[in-house]
Structure formats: structure tokens, C-alpha cells
Amino acid sequence: MESLTLITLSVITAATPLLFAATGELVTEKSGVLNLGVEGMMIMGAVTGFGVGVITGNPFVGVLAGTAAGAAMAGLFAFLTLGLLANQVATGLALTIFGIGLSALVGKGFVGVTVNAMQRIEIPILTDIPVLGPILFGQDPLVYFSFILLGATAFVIRKTRVGLILRAVGDNHDAAHAIGYSVVLVRSLAVLFGGACCGLAGAYLSLVYTPLWAENMTAGRGWIALALVVFATWRPGRLILGAYLFGGITILQLHAQGAGWGVPSQIMSMLPYIATIVVLVVISGDKAKIRLNAPAALGKIFHPAR
Amino acid sequence: MQNFTRRHTMLSLAGLAAGAAMTAALTAAPQTALAQDLKVGFVYVGPVSDHGWTFRHDEGRKAIEEKFGDRVSTTFVESVDEGADAERVITQLASTGHGLIFTTSFGYMNPTVKVASQFPDVKFEHATGYKRADNVSTYSGRFYEGRYVIGQIAAKMSETGVAGYVASFPIPEVVRGINSFLLGMRSVNPEATVKVVWVNSWYDPGKEADAAKALMDQGADIITQHTDSPAPLQTAAERGVLGFGQASDMIQFAPETQMTAIIDDWGPYYVARTQAVLDGTWESSDTWDGLAPGMAVMAPYTNIPDDVAAMAAQTVADIKSGAVHPFQGPITDQAGNVVVEEGAVLDDGALLTMDYYVEGVDGVLPN
Numbered sequence: 001m002e003s004l005t006l007i008t009l010s011v012i013t014a015a016t017p018l019l020f021a022a023t024g025e026l027v028t029e030k031s032g033v034l035n036l037g038v039e040g041m042m043i044m045g046a047v048t049g050f051g052v053g054v055i056t057g058n059p060f061v062g063v064l065a066g067t068a069a070g071a072a073m074a075g076l077f078a079f080l081t082l083g084l085l086a087n088q089v090a091t092g093l094a095l096t097i098f099g100i101g102l103s104a105l106v107g108k109g110f111v112g113v114t115v116n117a118m119q120r121i122e123i124p125i126l127t128d129i130p131v132l133g134p135i136l137f138g139q140d141p142l143v144y145f146s147f148i149l150l151g152a153t154a155f156v157i158r159k160t161r162v163g164l165i166l167r168a169v170g171d172n173h174d175a176a177h178a179i180g181y182s183v184v185l186v187r188s189l190a191v192l193f194g195g196a197c198c199g200l201a202g203a204y205l206s207l208v209y210t211p212l213w214a215e216n217m218t219a220g221r222g223w224i225a226l227a228l229v230v231f232a233t234w235r236p237g238r239l240i241l242g243a244y245l246f247g248g249i250t251i252l253q254l255h256a257q258g259a260g261w262g263v264p265s266q267i268m269s270m271l272p273y274i275a276t277i278v279v280l281v282v283i284s285g286d287k288a289k290i291r292l293n294a295p296a297a298l299g300k301i302f303h304p305a306r
Numbered sequence: 307m308q309n310f311t312r313r314h315t316m317l318s319l320a321g322l323a324a325g326a327a328m329t330a331a332l333t334a335a336p337q338t339a340l341a342q343d344l345k346v347g348f349v350y351v352g353p354v355s356d357h358g359w360t361f362r363h364d365e366g367r368k369a370i371e372e373k374f375g376d377r378v379s380t381t382f383v384e385s386v387d388e389g390a391d392a393e394r395v396i397t398q399l400a401s402t403g404h405g406l407i408f409t410t411s412f413g414y415m416n417p418t419v420k421v422a423s424q425f426p427d428v429k430f431e432h433a434t435g436y437k438r439a440d441n442v443s444t445y446s447g448r449f450y451e452g453r454y455v456i457g458q459i460a461a462k463m464s465e466t467g468v469a470g471y472v473a474s475f476p477i478p479e480v481v482r483g484i485n486s487f488l489l490g491m492r493s494v495n496p497e498a499t500v501k502v503v504w505v506n507s508w509y510d511p512g513k514e515a516d517a518a519k520a521l522m523d524q525g526a527d528i529i530t531q532h533t534d535s536p537a538p539l540q541t542a543a544e545r546g547v548l549g550f551g552q553a554s555d556m557i558q559f560a561p562e563t564q565m566t567a568i569i570d571d572w573g574p575y576y577v578a579r580t581q582a583v584l585d586g587t588w589e590s591s592d593t594w595d596g597l598a599p600g601m602a603v604m605a606p607y608t609n610i611p612d613d614v615a616a617m618a619a620q621t622v623a624d625i626k627s628g629a630v631h632p633f634q635g636p637i638t639d640q641a642g643n644v645v646v647e648e649g650a651v652l653d654d655g656a657l658l659t660m661d662y663y664v665e666g667v668d669g670v671l672p673n
Contacts, residue, residue: 003523003524006519006522006523007520007523010516010519010520010523014512014516104353107355108355111355111357112355112357112558112559114558114559117544205512209512209515210511210512210514210515210535210537210540210541211540212511212535212536212537212540212559214353214355214356214509214511214535214537215353215355215356215385216353216385217511217512219507219510219511219512219513221512250513250516251516251519251520254503254505254513254516254517254519254520255520255523255524257502257503257504257520257669258470258501258502258503258520258521258523258524258526258669259524260501260668260669260670261670264672266506266672
């Protein structure tokens with residue numbers, strides 16, 4: 001039973017950064033903007049969060065700084081795609097390449113430095129409950145925040161006027177514009193929110209997951225987060241399923257190796273990606289369901305008619 | 307010194323232009339008015355900041371700069387993929403006046419040999435490979451000797467008798483290290499075992515940390531690694547489990563966790579080979595040095611009792627003198643076949659092609 005607890009803990013840490021980044025990207029895409037720069041925003045969040053964490057000695061300040069750095073990168077994206085009407089796909093890819101390079105430059109001084117990692121919460125008695133105690137009551141604060149953030153996002157999108165405006169802009173920007181909403185403003189805010197979440201995901205990597213700065217340490221997790229949004233068919237509830245499925249397979253394949261199952265490790269390493277592709281294929285089979293939730297104006301550039 | 311990262315070389319024209327401008331600016335300065343004798347190029351698989359494998363090669367490069375000063379200039383290209391990209395980068399170095407090029411990862415073997423055939427006047431040095439040519443040497447460290455030593459320390463310090471090994475790719479070099487580590491463990495505790503998790507990457511801190519966690523969850527109370535980041539050691543530190551540094555001294559990441567580290571010391575070799583090119587005495591050769599010549603060095607022993615440190619120091623001395631060989635028979639593989647009889651040692655050929663686990667490794671080797 002103890003090992004089950006430990007495995008679950010590892011799965012949660014692996015899934016949390018994916019959940020943050022995917023939540024952010026979901027909101028961005030709901031507003032009709034496709035930002036492929038998730039990886040770039042995450043890595044900038046990671047380096048900034050780590051750097052500020054080292055300088056101030058406070059991981060919480062680091063997390064805030066990482067979040068701000070992600071938002072700043074998103075601000076650049078918003079300026080280019082919403083202000084200057086640049087192509088979203090090309091700009092997003094450029095943002096990723098730019099972020100990876102810039103983070104390596106910024107992070108040069110932080111290589112090999114150690115930081116105060118964010119500690120897990122310890123609630124007396126509750127955390128000591130066998131199996132469930134450490135899982136439910138012994139996480140680091142950001143894990144709880146990831147669930148709060150996702151719940152709040154789901155609520156806002158589904159049940160509030162703000163969410164309705166966001167969806168209206170994402171589904172038909174011309175109509176939203178015609179009835180008087182500022183498409184560019186709504187989209188800019190959504191993009192900034194997405195960037196902040198990605199920055200937070202990056203800071204989680206460098207301050208909690210592995211408390212160190214290493215070049216290119218996001219190692220493709222931003223792309224997984226992007227895939228998770230499609231996997232979830234733009235529904236927040238399914239994001240949790242996707243993130244934990246992906247995190248779970250990643251961790252379980254390592255355990256399977258340690259336990260001496262005779263499965264080639266190369267195949268094991270592919271499993272999470274194969275699972276993602278399989279689910280994408282299965283989901284894509286039902287076009288109607290996708291259309292129900294996918295933002296109709298996703299990736300389309302908005303030219304105000306007047 | 308010029309530094310092209312892979313990303314920069316993607317914009318190779320811009321990079322070359324900038325490099326040329328920089329060189330021009332330097333040669334215009336009076337202190338470099340002396341004709342430069344040699345340009346030495348380095349191709350790295352990771353970032354120089356990895357604090358492991360690539361970091362140590364870069365220390366070797368710095369040793370050249372320090373030794374030869376203005377006579378020799380060096381260039382490095384970091385984070386070069388072990389695929390088609392490597393061939394392009396090596397060609398670029400060879401065609402920009404570098405007389406000696408070190409390619410520092412196993413995966414560069416074929417690209418190095420291929421480019422070398424097109425540049426017969428350029429000398430190439432490939433680390434950890436086995437393909438040579440008139441202008442291609444190979445060199446490597448017998449780091450498995452160090453792994454035998456840390457295996458002994460692990461067996462002494464472990465309570466469960468189970469060590470966890472975070473491994474990169476199932477190639478002979480890594481398999482040899484695992485076997486040597488286990489044989490070291492078993493020389494102290496005949497019941498000891500090692501569990502292995504392959505992450506299929508040289509450098510992915512997140513995945514390395516997850517692998518270390520998985521190993522500890524399954525009862526390993528000592529963590530060692532053949533991947534390049536300090537993440538496994540750090541993860542061990544979080545749980546209060548002891549471990550070893552890889553390729554360089556990682557004590558600053560885990561001051562209360564690292565017991566020692568196997569340090570790669572390429573400097574003396576790099577200086578000697580550069581000298582040979584300058585003297586015109588360079589010849590294609592195969593170098594495989596271990597603890598005795600100092601290509602592998604043990605970091606200071608920390609967090610272990612004095613008697614364990616003394617045992618380790620004695621083993622190092624015995625390996626240096628030849629009294630102890632990590633692959634001393636009798637050794638049986640997992641299937642129970644005797645690979646070395648009692649009284650014999652495995653020869654270098656067998657070591658270089660090792661593709662099996664010895665008895666006692668817990669797990670199945672992926673092939």
C-alpha cells in the first residue's frame with residue numbers, strides 16, 4: 001500500500017504542470033486564438049521562476065515571477081497576432097523557439113545553483129492517515145491550486161457572462177464585434193491568462209518538480225499540453241483525465257522497468273505518446289462532438305469590417 | 307573563442323558572418339598578431355552547462371586554451387543532436403579551418419568517420435566509439451573502474467541491499483557500467499542487487515527524477531546514474547537517500563547526499579593530442595584510460611564513515627596497480643553462462659561489446 005501512495009504522489013507531480021499549461025491554453029483557444037508557443041512560455045516561466053526564487057530565497061515569489069514571465073511572452077504573442085495580425089501558427093512556433101533560446105541565455109548564471117524548493121503541506125493527523133493522507137493532505141500548495149484554477153475556469157466558461165462573451169468571441173468574432181464587444185481586448189486577456197498559466201507550469205517544473213534550472217528542461221511538455229486540449233475536446237473536466245492519464249503512464253512505465261517486467265524500455269517510453277495519439281484518433285472519429293465544443297473561429301484572424 | 311549553439315547554427319549564415327566578424331576583430335588586435343598555429347573544434351551532445359558529461363569536456367577544452375594561450379584557439383558547438391545535424395556541424399567545423407576536431411558522444415561515430423573521409427588533412431578524435439581511420443582516433447575513459455568502487459561503497463552503505471540505477475541508453479558503455487557497479491556491490495555483499503530504469507535520454511531532468519523516485523519506491527536505498535543531470539541525486543537528497551555524482555563533482559546539489567562522484571578528466575588527453583598535432587606527431591590511435599592515468603578521478607569521499615572511505619581508497623589503489631580488475635572471473639551472466647573463468651579477466655574486446663547483464667542485476671536488458 002505504501003508504494004501505491006508513493007506512485008500516486010509521483011503521478012500527481014508529473015500531471016500538475018501539464019494541467020496548468022493545458023488549462024491556460026484551453027482558455028486561449030476558447031477565445032479563438034491558437035497559441036503554439038506553450039513550450040516557449042513554459043520554459044521562460046521556468047527560468048524566471050527559478051532565477052527569482054534563487055535571488056529572493058522565496059519559492060512563492062519565484063512562482064509569481066514565473067507566472068508574470070509567461071504572461072509577458074503571451075503579451076508579445078498578442079501584440080504580434082492581434083495587434084499586427086501576424087499568422088498565429090507561425091508566431092506561436094517562433095515564440096517557442098525564441099523562448100528556448102532566450103531562457104538558455106537568461107539562465108546561464110543559474111546553472112548549477114540550488115534553490116529552496118517549495119515544501120509539501122504537512123497537516124498534523126490528516127497527513128498521517130495511511131494511503132489517502134499524504135495524497136489528499138500532503139501535496140505542495142500548487143497542486144491544490146491547479147484544481148482550484150481548473151474548477152474556476154470551468155465555472156467561468158460555462159456559467160458566467162464573462163464565459164459567454166469569451167465563447168462568443170471564439171465562435172464568431174464578427175458577430176461578437178457587431179454587438180459591441182471588443183474582440184481584440186477579450187482575446188488579448190485570454191492569451192495573457194494562457195501565458196500566465198504556462199509560466200506557472202514552467203515555474204512548477206523548476207521549483208517543485210526538479211528544483212534546478214537546466215537548459216530545455218521542459219523537454220516537450222508544452223506540446224503535450226497542447227495535445228491535451230484537443231484530447232479534452234476543449235472541455236475543462238476532461239483535461240484532468242488527460243493530464244493524469246499522461247502523467248500516470250509516464251510514471252508507471254518507469255515502475256514497470258524497476259519491477260523487472262520484460263518489456264523493452266523504448267516501447268515503454270513511447271506509451272504516453274501512443275496513448276495520446278490513440279485517444280485523439282478515437283475522439284476525432286466523432287466530428288459532431290468535436291464541433292460542439294471546438295471554437296469555430298480558432299486560428300482565424302479577425303479583421304474588423306469597420 | 308567562438309560559441310555556436312545549435313540554434314545559432316540553424317541560422318548558419320548569420321552565425322558564420324558574426325563569427326567571421328569576431329575573428330577579424332580579434333586578429334586586428336596587436337596581442338594576437340602572432341600567426342595562430344591551430345584551431346581546435348569541439349562538438350558537444352548537451353549544453354556546456356549540464357554539470358555532467360559535456361561540462362567536463364568543456365573543462366578539457368579550457369585546459370587547452372590555458373596551456374597553449376594564443377597559439378591555439380578553440381570553438382565549440384553545444385547541444386548537437388546525434389543525427390543528421392551532427393554531420394552538418396562537423397563538416398562546418400572542418401571546412402572553417404579547424405585542424406583538430408573532438409566529437410564527444412557515441413552517436414557522432416558515423417558522422418565523424420564520414421566527414422573525416424572528406425577532409426583527410428583534418429585530425430578527428432571521437433569519444434567512446436570504435437571506428438577509426440588514418441585521421442580518426444578514438445578515446446574513452448574506463449569509468450567502469452570508478453563504478454566498481456562506488457558499487458562497493460553502495461553495498462556498504464545500503465540497508466536493503468538494493469541499489470537503484472538510472473540508465474540512459476542500452477549501449478555497451480552503459481551496460482558495462484551497470485555490471486561493474488553490481489560486481490563491486492557483490493564483492494562486499496554477495497546478496498546485493500541493482501534495479502535499473504532506462505529513461506532513453508542522456509539529459510531530461512524531469513524524467514531522470516521520476517526514474518529515481520520509481521527506484522526508491524521499489525526499495526532502492528542508494529541511487530546512482532548514468533545520465534547527465536544532477537536531478538536523480540537531488541531527488542535522492544529529498545528523500546534522505548544516499549547517492550553518487552555522475553561525470554563531475556555534484557556535491558553542491560546534494561551536500562548531504564553525494565558519497566563520491568566519478569569525475570571525467572579529459573584535460574591531460576586533450577592537451578597531449580593538441581601538442582601532437584602542433585608537433586606533427588599526431589597518429590591515429592585508440593586510447594582507453596582509467597583511474598591509473600587519471601582520466602577517471604574519484605571526488606572526495608563525503609557522508610560515509612572513515613572505514614568505508616578507506617576501503618574505497620584501497621580499491622582505487624588496487625585497480626591502479628592492477629591487483630584488482632572489476633571484471634575478474636568467475637563471472638556468470640543472467641542466464642547462468644560463465645563468461646569468464648576463475649582466475650581470468652574479461653579482455654577489452656569483450657568489455658567493448660558487452661550486451662548482457664551479469665548475474666545479480668534485477669531486470670531484463672532491453673535490446
